[in-house]
Amino acid sequence: MNRHTYLRAYLAGIAVPTVFLVIVAAVFTLVRYVYNFPIPIERVLVFPMAFVPNVWGLWNLLYAVFFAPRHVSLGIFGGLLPLLLAPLGYTVAHLLQFPIPPHVLQLAPIGLPIGMILYYLAWKYLVGSLNAELGIG
Amino acid sequence: MRGNQSNQDTFDDLREELRGALSPLGRPELRRDLWPLMLRRLEKPPVGVPWFDWTLLALTGAALVFFPVLIPALLYHL
Numbered sequence: 176m177n178r179h180t181y182l183r184a185y186l187a188g189i190a191v192p193t194v195f196l197v198i199v200a201a202v203f204t205l206v207r208y209v210y211n212f213p214i215p216i217e218r219v220l221v222f223p224m225a226f227v228p229n230v231w232g233l234w235n236l237l238y239a240v241f242f243a244p245r246h247v248s249l250g251i252f253g254g255l256l257p258l259l260l261a262p263l264g265y266t267v268a269h270l271l272q273f274p275i276p277p278h279v280l281q282l283a284p285i286g287l288p289i290g291m292i293l294y295y296l297a298w299k300y301l302v303g304s305l306n307a308e309l310g311i312g
Numbered sequence: 313m314r315g316n317q318s319n320q321d322t323f324d325d326l327r328e329e330l331r332g333a334l335s336p337l338g339r340p341e342l343r344r345d346l347w348p349l350m351l352r353r354l355e356k357p358p359v360g361v362p363w364f365d366w367t368l369l370a371l372t373g374a375a376l377v378f379f380p381v382l383i384p385a386l387l388y389h390l
Contacts, residue, residue, distance in 0.1 A: 192390055199387045206384075212378075223388055260389050279385050283337070286382045289375050290389060292368045 178312065181236055187305040190237025191297060192228040197221050212290045230260060235302060235311075243312035253298020254279055257290040 206212045215223050261283075268275055279286075284292060306312045376383060 195390050199390060202384075202387060221390070223390060225390065227377060242348075257389060264389050274383070276380055282379055282382055282385075285379060286385055289372050289382060290386055292372050293386065296365060296369060299365070300361075304359070 182311045184239035184311050185232040186238045189228045189232035191301045192231045218271050219268050222267045239311050249303050250295045250299030254291045254295030
């Protein structure tokens, strides 16, 4: 299975957040329109809906091209992704004038390592199994 | 009796029409036997999760219980 390696890597990367996206979108919609949460979540929904899955796909592509041949751990490589996504997410929210609750920013030093751990586990087991199925790495 | 014959003819015509409309399957059998592959897959040991990863998962779960306000922020980045 040596054909279209980049495409397979991209698709394996994009698959996991796309599945979770259903849950994320459902939670956001429920909170906003059922419980009438007064914060305009739909303003920043483009970030988890469009940006994050594509970054996952590109990150896995990067892994397949440069790091898999060097036997770099996929879990650790994926665990580093929040270091890129967190500031980008903050920037998008800031540019779209989304009111970020101040206590969320105060908890960022705890939230970032938690996000990195979750990403490490998701990349190691979920993306890793997809990569193995598709013969990547 | 005549009506039955007419119905039978109609069904025969319809059957022929349907057969003609559907192209015959070129290769109904598989190119190779997939059963050995399936057996090999079944014999594979299940993926073992090391204690370190369980610890990390438990720590994360505990952190989210203590700081539930982080859950929307994490969902936003997922």
